[in-house]
Amino acid sequence: MSPATATLSSRRRWFALAILMLAALLLSIDGTVLALAVPALTAGLSPSAEQVLWIGDIYSLALAGLLVLMGNLSDRFGRKRLLLTGSAAFGSASVLAAFSTTPEMLIAARLLLGVAGAMVMPSTLSLIRNIFTDDAERTRAIALWATSFGAGSAIGPLTGGVLLEHFWWGSVFLINVPVMVIVLIGGAWLLPESKNPDPGRFDLLSAVLSIVSLTSTVFVIKHTVAEGMGAEAGAVALAAVATSVAFVRRQRRIDDPLLDLALFRYRSFSGAVVSSMIALFALVGLLFFFSQYLQLGRGMTPLQAGLAELPITVASIVVVIVISATVRSLGYGRTIATGLALAAVGLGGVSLAAGSADYLWLAVVMVPIGLGLGLAMTVAADVVLAAVPPRRAGAASAVTETANELGVVLGISVLGSLMSLVYRHSLSLPDSIAGATRATVEDSFASAVRVLAPGSPQLAGTREAFVDSVQATALVAAAAAGLAAVVAWRLIPSGRDVTAIDRAIDPA
Numbered sequence: 001m002s003p004a005t006a007t008l009s010s011r012r013r014w015f016a017l018a019i020l021m022l023a024a025l026l027l028s029i030d031g032t033v034l035a036l037a038v039p040a041l042t043a044g045l046s047p048s049a050e051q052v053l054w055i056g057d058i059y060s061l062a063l064a065g066l067l068v069l070m071g072n073l074s075d076r077f078g079r080k081r082l083l084l085t086g087s088a089a090f091g092s093a094s095v096l097a098a099f100s101t102t103p104e105m106l107i108a109a110r111l112l113l114g115v116a117g118a119m120v121m122p123s124t125l126s127l128i129r130n131i132f133t134d135d136a137e138r139t140r141a142i143a144l145w146a147t148s149f150g151a152g153s154a155i156g157p158l159t160g161g162v163l164l165e166h167f168w169w170g171s172v173f174l175i176n177v178p179v180m181v182i183v184l185i186g187g188a189w190l191l192p193e194s195k196n197p198d199p200g201r202f203d204l205l206s207a208v209l210s211i212v213s214l215t216s217t218v219f220v221i222k223h224t225v226a227e228g229m230g231a232e233a234g235a236v237a238l239a240a241v242a243t244s245v246a247f248v249r250r251q252r253r254i255d256d257p258l259l260d261l262a263l264f265r266y267r268s269f270s271g272a273v274v275s276s277m278i279a280l281f282a283l284v285g286l287l288f289f290f291s292q293y294l295q296l297g298r299g300m301t302p303l304q305a306g307l308a309e310l311p312i313t314v315a316s317i318v319v320v321i322v323i324s325a326t327v328r329s330l331g332y333g334r335t336i337a338t339g340l341a342l343a344a345v346g347l348g349g350v351s352l353a354a355g356s357a358d359y360l361w362l363a364v365v366m367v368p369i370g371l372g373l374g375l376a377m378t379v380a381a382d383v384v385l386a387a388v389p390p391r392r393a394g395a396a397s398a399v400t401e402t403a404n405e406l407g408v409v410l411g412i413s414v415l416g417s418l419m420s421l422v423y424r425h426s427l428s429l430p431d432s433i434a435g436a437t438r439a440t441v442e443d444s445f446a447s448a449v450r451v452l453a454p455g456s457p458q459l460a461g462t463r464e465a466f467v468d469s470v471q472a473t474a475l476v477a478a479a480a481a482g483l484a485a486v487v488a489w490r491l492i493p494s495g496r497d498v499t500a501i502d503r504a505i506d507p508a
Contacts, residue, residue, distance in 0.1 A: 012190060013131050015143050016128060019186045020124045021148035023087065026179045030059075030094075033160035034173040035129055039295050040169035042446045047103035049444040053108050053416050062114025063121065065215040068399070069207045071122035076202065079123040079130075080193040084184055088120025091180035125381065130194040142382045144320065158310075162305030166476035193440050200256025207258060210246040216240035218410065244351075263399060265277035268332065271491025272380040272381075273403045278484035279340055280407035281414070282477035283373055289419060292469050293354065296445055297463060298380065311363045315370030321376055326453075331494030336381050341373030347478035351471045376488070383492060411477075418442065418476060419469040426465035433458060 038052060052140065057331025087255075093116055097109035101449050117444040129143060132138040215238040251257040264270045294305035316416040326335050356362070384400045424442055433441060441448040445466035452459040 013127055013137075014162075015186075016131055016190045016192070017128065017144065019183060019190055020127055021145055021185050022179060022186070023083065023120055023124050023144055025148040026090070026176055026183070027121065029111065029118075029159070029179075030173075030176060033066050033163075033175070035161060037164060037169045038292055039108070039449075040164050041274045043450065044139055044169050045100070045103050045106065045448075047106075047204070049447065051107065052444070052446070053104040053118045055103065056416070058107050059110045059117065060113040061215060061218050062111050063118045065211045065218075066115060066118035067122055067208045068214075068259050068345030070118045071126070071399070072207075073201070074119075074123045077082075078193045078195045079127050080187065080191045082119050083123035083127070083191070086123070087180050087187065091118035091177050092116075092174045094180075095192055097172040100170065103383075107190040109437045112118035121272070125135050127191065127194065128471050131192065131277075137340075138382070138386075140324075142378060158303070158306045161301070161306035165301065174468035203254055203256065203258055206247065206250055206254070209243050209250065210258060213240060213243040213407065214242065214266060215246050218406065236316045249271040257324070259399065267493050268383050270381040271333070271488055272336070273400050275336060275340060275484040276377060276380045276400065277403040278480055279343065279373060279376060280404050280488065281411040282484070283343065283369070284407070284411045286347065286411075286415060286474055288349070289416065289470065292446060293466070296449055297354075297467055297470065308359065308362070309366070310489075311366035312370035319371060319374035319378060320497035323375060325377065327379060328379070332379055332383050333344060333492035333494035336376045336492055337381070337485045337489035339372040339374070339376030339379070340481055340488055342368040343376065344481035344485060345370075345374060346370075346479045347474055347481055348374065351474035351478065354467055354470045354474065376484075404426060415477060419473045420474045422469035423465050426468040428461060429456065 034056065038056075041047070041055075042052065049330050070086075071084065093109055093112035096112060097106060099107055100106035124145070125142075128138065128141050141288060159175055160172045164177070166268035216236050220237045220240055229237075247259075248261065251259050251261050264273075290309065291305050294300045294308050299310060302488045323335075326338075330338060346365050346367065349368070350362070353361035353365050381400070424443060427442060429438060429441060437451050440451050441462060445462055448459065448462040452462065
């Protein structure tokens with residue numbers, strides 16, 4: 001901890017937290033408004049189903065590939081410096097995304113947003129770890145930080161819905177710009193600089209291996225689920241295995257590793273990271289397509305869809321009121337496991353409610369999803385930071401954020417591809433639909449809406465196939481959340497002091 005951090009007044013600590021929450025809020029808004037804007041940008045840019053998936057997951061792919069590197073750089077060169085640099089880059093890339101004229105241009109802009117986001121994300125959590133050294137204060141700070149993600153999930157759909165009702169789809173990216181200006185000005189004034197006082201030697205080869213390993217792994221999974229294991233995917237898979245093995249061996253051998261694998265000796269750290277990754281796989285993989293379901297499957301406007309998703313967000317925000325009492329009552333491990341089990345029940349409920357004409361059932365099952373995930377993710381973030389010393393906060397944050405983003409990109413890729421497979425399998429098209437029209441309908445339901453006549457039996461049939469795909473995907477997501485609950489229950493100690501428990505298990 002730097003002297004500047006140690007001497008911060010209480011007022012400045014909480015104002016600094018407000019800036020970090022605003023940065024987290026922005027990242028959350030960016031993800032939710034994109035999901036809401038998919039139908040509009042599909043109509044505007046005419047991307048294929050595969051391009052829609054790339055628009056969604058190239059952002060998280062870049063994050064997953066770069067977070068380990070950026071977390072290390074933040075420890076080395078300063079967390080405040082990297083956060084402000086990334087914020088400026090994020091605002092600039094948002095302008096590029098807003099005015100994209102082709103699917104390829106939008107994919108490139110989303111890639112740049114991912115690079116900038118990788119600079120911002122590990123810095124927010126590691127700065128909190130160094131600003132709030134008191135355990136009770138840190139838990140409240142992380143709960144508020146996590147709440148900002150929930151608030152972004154609420155503000156994003158509502159703001160995006162209003163914008164999409166009156167402006168073109170690119171307007172949803174422009175809301176990033178004024179928020180980033182506030183983060184830049186307020187961050188430069190309020191945030192203290194902190195870094196690892198003894199970062200050691202930077203290993204360029206480790207950085208290259210981590211990027212190649214993570215990005216190639218995600219590509220193989222995405223490509224295999226969508227198209228099967230061909231020669232191209234097989235070659236990339238070999239590269240992924242080779243670079244992953246080389247990366248792990250190098251981290252164990254060098255004195256100053258890019259990724260401190262010793263952190264995984266702590267059961268609480270490992271359990272929190274793994275369960276969070278699986279949970280985000282389930283949640284984001286489904287919710288990325290949930291706005292499409294509400295708009296295309298249920299005929300809602302973008303604003304109505306944004307309002308319809310509020311139960312998840314409100315429930316996740318309410319968590320901040322009950323989280324302290326829950327942890328005191330259940331302990332860390334059982335709290336996380338209970339939250340994930342609640343989310344699994346809610347995701348399973350989505351599978352049943354998606355076929356109902358009454359929205360009320362959807363609203364009911366969304367509550368345990370928001371409550372459970374909000375509870376689990378907040379406590380898991382606290383566990384991760386409590387288990388490591390402050391000087392390694394950036395590295396620990398990078399590990400957990402990398403795992404989270406890997407869960408996000410795999411959720412969108414794997415569950416998105418599964419949804420497409422079920423949709424195509426459920427389709428029953430008459431012979432009268434042939435040629436280019438048939439190919440367009442089979443590509444995705446969003447494409448089918450563009451070429452089939454409104455109110456036609458053919459469109460009704462494709463809608464049924466789409467709802468079937470949503471229901472099947474929700475069941476898989478529920479199973480994944482249940483698995484995450486088991487991991488948390490088995491690996492994370494259920495005491496009230498994670499650090500003390502881990503040190504008792506492994507004094508090293």
